[in-house]
């Protein structure tokens with residue numbers, strides 16, 4: 335079968351700087367491909383070339399066998415490539431249904447049968463699209479009243495209304511809640527049944543949710559390709575991400591910083607405190623053993639920074655609050671060799687009490703968690 339997308343020896347230079355450098359890529363029709371890579375790897379430029387926003391300096395892009403060279407953006411869109419940008423572009427004063435109708439009609443009028451020979455993707459009615467994007471109950475709300483995640487889903491729906499064969503989606507879950515992230519993931523998986531999709535994403539948790547085949551970009555070229563498991567364990571990938579982008583997500587980083595702030599509160603961070611944090615957190619966060627060692631290195635780096643706790647405790651889930659409390663309690667206890675005799679360090683104890691107050695956990699829960707840590711500690715000793 336003909337490839338939906340073939341990219342050969344692509345080079346894009348900006349004043350001599352090669353944002354894309356000898357890039358080769360191909361994709362089968364119906365595939366869902368996730369593209370990841372550190373900042374500056376060339377991901378956005380890659381999409382810009384496919385959509386005609388940027389012209390290749392060398393090499394070529396073939397869509398369903400057709401060379402896209404010299405085609406303007408709107409002509410490429412008409413051929414069946416749709417792009418979803420990072421920020422939603424919906425009409426806020428129109429209802430959800432009206433937004434979809436508009437997208438649907440625009441495609442009907444603009445696309446004559448001449449321009450749009452039968453495509454693999456089915457044309458959906460507004461009603462079935464509303465179902466797909468999960469917005470039936472909000473069909474008659476103005477888009478203005480939707481949450482950020484719902485707007486993202488609406489915009490994906492508007493893109494689908496235009497019946498593209500290939501959908502390009504740039505960071506669809508940036509800034510979304512966990513629940514909305516799952517919704518968008520489920521939506522993309524549903525769309526993958528009838529479309530070819532390229533999704534660019536930073537959020538690893540999300541990538542794991544949807545990924546089949548993953549392509550890693552680095553310095554404008556394909557570094558490697560494979561299943562999520564394969565690329566996560568590829569030493570080249572680990573190396574590229576080391577020092578450039580934390581393998582911790584923003585939330586995990588926050589937990590780490592709170593615990594670190596407690597340990598730092600007496601003005602020093604003892605080696606045994608560092609070890610507790612590094613060992614425990616790497617066990618909680620690492621997805622596999624190979625990952626754990628790398629993560630421990632990263633954690634040691636982060637521990638050299640201090641930050642105010644007050645700014646960090648907002649937006650934690652109940653489970654995270656409990657985890658933070660346990661870890662902090664364990665950390666302040668770790669600087670005391672014999673918990674029966676020596677009192678905990680005063681500054682740390684004060685910081686810990688302040689944290690307990692900030693976390694707003696019920697006193698009974700605090701008691702239970704502290705007891706659990708003490709029992710674990712005794713059983714280890």
Ligand code: ADP
Pocket residue numbers: 348351352353371372373374375376377378379380
């Ligand atoms: P990513 O999306 O992976 O973070 P980009 O494709 O945005 O990476 O950028 C790749 C590299 O190309 C970066 O170093 C960026 O500074 C550079 N770049 C992107 N667009 C331009 C441009 N229009 N002019 C000059 N340099 C650019």
Ligand code: MG
Pocket residue numbers: 377378379
């Ligand atoms: Mg980008």
